[in-house]
Amino acid sequence: MTNKTEENTLPKMFISYRWSSPQHEQWVLDLATSFRSDGVDVILDKWHLKEGNDTFVFMERMVNDRSVTKVLLICDAGYVERADQRQGGVGTEAQIVSSEVYSKVDQTKFAAAVREIDEDGSPLLPRYLANRLYFDFSSEESFASNYEKVLRWCFDKPFHPVPPIGKPPKYLDETFQGNSDLLKGASALRAIQSRGGDPKKAASAVLSGIAEDAKNLCLSLADVSDSDQRIVDTIEQSIPLREQAITAINAIIENDEGSSSADAIHRFLEDLFCLWDYGRPDNGRYSVIDNDALKFFAHSTFVATIACCMRQRKFSFANSVLSTPFFKPNSNEYTGKLENYTSLRTYLQSLEEIRKRRLSLNRLSVHADIIKDTFNHSIVSFGNFMEADFTLYLRGMIKSDTGVSDWVPVSLVYASDSYGAFPTYVRATSKSFFSRLSPLLGDASAEQIRSTIRDGKGRIRFGGWADPDVWQLANAEALATRG
Template sequence: MDSKPRAFISYSWSNPEHEQWVVDLADELGDSGVHVLLDKFDLREGHDSIAFMERMVNDPDVKKVLLICDKVYADKTNNRTGGVGTEAQIISPKVYSEADQNKFVAVLKERDDEGKPYLPTYYASRIYIDLSNQENYAQEFERLVRWINDKPLYQRKHIGQRPAYLDEEPEISLGTTPYFRRAIDAIKGNKPSAGGALTEYFKIIATNFERLRIVRDQSKEWDEQFIENVSSTIPLRNELNQIFEAIAAYDTTGEFGSKVHRFFESLIPYFDRPANLNVGSWFETDFDNFKFLGYEFFIHALAAFIAHERFDLCSRLLNEHYYNERNQTFGQDTMVDFSVFCDSIKTLHYRNERMDTRLFSPVGMLIKERLTGTGITEFKLAQAEFVAYLRSEMTAVASDSWCKWWPYMLVFARRMHGPFEIFARAQSKAYFDRVKGMFAVQKADDFSPVLEAHGSGQRAPRYDYESISISLLMGADKLATRD
């Protein structure tokens, strides 16, 4: 049997012009590989046209039936007059039959004076193919050919594996979703309410962050409680990533930079024992989940801003200090630098020892594992991490102290043989001028004290026996050397 799809055309003999239009359509379909069954082609004098039509509708080898709809066809169908009316009595039950949902389609030939389609009443609520407009004819004809061949333009992609987080502990809701949607919509729509919506979203996170505080369960290992807790925050982290991406892409004036800065500032009180914590004793690791999330959110924000080359937003996060009210209690400076977002996560180091996983960077590995499904790579975060580390190291070397920012993600840069992307691009003087603000330098030579301090290798970050070369990752010898 012919493997080409077989399609029967039902139409009215409205006038010679319309009949020729139907024949032309049949020819076009034939040129597109469709075996068209049409009375003009398949009936001869003495043949029974109604019997032919009934046979075509009921033939299991005829998979598709086209109903060519003009005014005459619609009128005769609705009034059950003439041959078309008889056809309607045979076709309409089939159209209503669930088994034949994909066998019949109305092909619109013309509309009335008000632009409404001429369709049989029994077909009025169904999707049709519109060949009544010459401007869209080619597009709609393609739809028709695809329909006949069961090859729609839009097809469902392969369905992937069930996300692992669905089988994890139920997430702890911070009630952020409606605020997130308003903020995203307002930012992308450049609405006057965008600033207020963003502030509201950040405020609800900071206020409800308390819900993430872990109450120790003596029947569980502490590090297992930690993992369960931070696993529940992946949806929140993903929301924030979208917010950071939207700000980077749509906030061309940089006005939301201060709001991002204040958001991170609002998380700082959670990194230590709160003044109102009514407990007789507490452990330093009680706050490790908050420290981990603050660090993760910060490097994700940097990575998003760097990816969009929003170095102005990065500079704000790296160069402006943050208010830490708690320091006032201990007589310390209440204004602290961004290194407050990078503290030791002792719970993960304990977990590394307890489970004997021998990870060089337990924090970095957990951050990497949480990237599944985000489209973000550990190397993008490593680049953001390196920017933060280098900025902190600039301050540390200048004050003859040790760097406060430990680069957890640089463990993934150990095998790199050249500079990170933004430093490779910064070989251009123009590009260097764009990124230099992140490091509070004016020229490439301003990095010299740090490079000299690292010359002995004592300051370089180490993972087991391997140290990281900041000169290599910077491409220091080529910075700002090309016009």
């Protein structure tokens, strides 16, 4: 039971309907009773119109009463006919309501509940409500969801509230021109896709200049001082470019057409790898942290690429990208050597040493903190990122002769207090799913994976209590144990 104070804060709704039949009247009465039990102060003629009172005055007062925040119009064939022809009480009420609907700026007060549809499947609505919000009560199937919608409308609690407005990104204060155009690349991709163009070709075109753009962006934001704050600011301002790259990569994976798709992504990653040791020539000297922003960009984009593959269950596609060695040129740019994907691992001294020391940060990994923060609003979730990071570690451990991976899954600092396995590895309990996943893990059998994890001690070393359990995260005990 509610007290008087609580009643004054509850939404008040007037229900308008036509007495079409005893069954219809009972349906309205039951609906109104349900709303009252759910905290809506429903005004209904059967409850509030006293014998001998003027029905027209009652209706007009309910429609115009400022304390009545919502008016629900129950529309069946009889109601619509009377409203359109302005006949009887419904017709009088229609004149009052239509005047309110057309003249008032705040039009959230009125909505229709449709009880019937016509032979074409269109809702039966009065002409003056044809373009208004309505709730579909024309079938039993639609009743439950639309009842909740009306309830949310009464309490002004929408399914999708407007998200809060954040601060403008810092990169908007910078002027930068690149080959792929920071602001237009992803928009161009969406535009081509929406017009029925080839998504893979569109994505490849957007992707083609991003590696060079990343280098130019990082250089354009650099200053003459080597500081961890400069690195952090540059990382932050390169995130839109990284998200553009991930969007394009995801589109290529979605529209996979074989080796050419994997080659397009591999070329992009190789272009990033070529910049790995790029020195900053503009200040006439070199520093160990000169390239940290670019390394963060390349590393996080690479892991996100594998995350996109895993999310779409394109495990063979990911294997194709990872199995092809990367060419890393020498300083003369004419010759070079081959490196595998583990060379894309990175240790960012600017974050893990300089920044920690300067700000006295008691953090296991500032690098991991920034990865988590920058994937909060990405098409790749941080959970997807961690799973891919873990998979790169596990693959490296399986394919290594020593049983110890060269890949450092820095994001797994956040998996240290987790219990259970990553989603892909839970699904790999199924033998058929495991057979699909196996190429990404070096075609190892489930028993080989278990043996490798045991030999590698089953731990990733971050610092004692923070070490995640590889055996648990890989669901090792249960891999490929079910038909």
